[in-house]
Amino acid sequence: MPPTLYIVATPIGNLEDMTYRAVRILGEVDLIAAEDTRHSLKLLSHFGISRPMTSYFDHNQQFKGERILNALRQGKSVALISDAGTPCVSDPGYQLVRDAVAENITVIPIPGACAAMAALSASGLPTDTFTFAGFPPSRQGKRRSFLKEMAPLPGTLVLYEAPHRLEETLLDIREVMGERQIVVARELTKIYEELVRGSVSEVVESVSRGKVRGEVVILVAPGETMAQKCEPLADLLRQLMVNDKLSVKDAARKAANITGVSRNEAYGEALKLRTDLDL
Numbered sequence: 001m002p003p004t005l006y007i008v009a010t011p012i013g014n015l016e017d018m019t020y021r022a023v024r025i026l027g028e029v030d031l032i033a034a035e036d037t038r039h040s041l042k043l044l045s046h047f048g049i050s051r052p053m054t055s056y057f058d059h060n061q062q063f064k065g066e067r068i069l070n071a072l073r074q075g076k077s078v079a080l081i082s083d084a085g086t087p088c089v090s091d092p093g094y095q096l097v098r099d100a101v102a103e104n105i106t107v108i109p110i111p112g113a114c115a116a117m118a119a120l121s122a123s124g125l126p127t128d129t130f131t132f133a134g135f136p137p138s139r140q141g142k143r144r145s146f147l148k149e150m151a152p153l154p155g156t157l158v159l160y161e162a163p164h165r166l167e168e169t170l171l172d173i174r175e176v177m178g179e180r181q182i183v184v185a186r187e188l189t190k191i192y193e194e195l196v197r198g199s200v201s202e203v204v205e206s207v208s209r210g211k212v213r214g215e216v217v218i219l220v221a222p223g224e225t226m227a228q229k230c231e232p233l234a235d236l237l238r239q240l241m242v243n244d245k246l247s248v249k250d251a252a253r254k255a256a257n258i259t260g261v262s263r264n265e266a267y268g269e270a271l272k273l274r275t276d277l278d279l
């Protein structure tokens, strides 16, 4: 094998989600760097894999990263795995990949399970555009500021959260983003897998009744799009032009003042309405 750093996804609960390729690569590399070697040993022995291992976790990243890079520089192949899912996704690995890339070392992803993607795919929320934002800050003030920044983004928002913070985070989502549709995907691929769907208040009710336990992904439906925001403009213009019998120009000026959209936009919409309504 040429010196290569493999980023290998492992199951997030169900061992059947291990890919054939992951098993082969892990069985072939010179070294496996694991977030928690004892935890990963169980997975590796399940698949009959026995290769030299080293730990690579948040607090030894700098020191261990250098040793792993040294192994790669010496022509060895290394596979990085985390406790569950795809390394580097809210898990250690980014710095190692960045440093390997800087040294022109080949980095190859071995794709597989990822809680965020699994949850999004089954959520029923829009998937064409989404933001994965990892774990929200644990302190309420910072969490609310973080959610404020996320609120206007288009598409579905995908968050990881610790089960004991789920309820307070959902309450902050309601406070900052309003009563959006959300999905809480818990224990994905495991026996008690469940996707709880509803408005934030409905899901909070399930959570506070102690119904949602275990690992969770939170998905928040997008807020109003610009097009949706413009609907009240059309309604208002219709009222001004049909009921109040204002001219296109006057209706546009008044609607722009009321809604805050530009006069040009209101004028364009009013012209369209005049044609549509045959006024």
Ligand code: SAM
Binding pocket: 012, 013, 082, 084, 085, 086, 087, 088, 089, 090, 091, 113, 114, 115, 116, 159, 160, 161, 162, 185, 186, 187, 188, 189, 190, 215, 216, 217
């Ligand atoms: N790298 C992992 C991945 O690819 O999904 C994520 C690691 S992150 C440290 C752990 C978080 O992922 C959990 O707190 C939870 O939010 C989410 N997660 C992991 N496994 C899950 C599962 N089976 N069901 C729901 N969420 C899960």
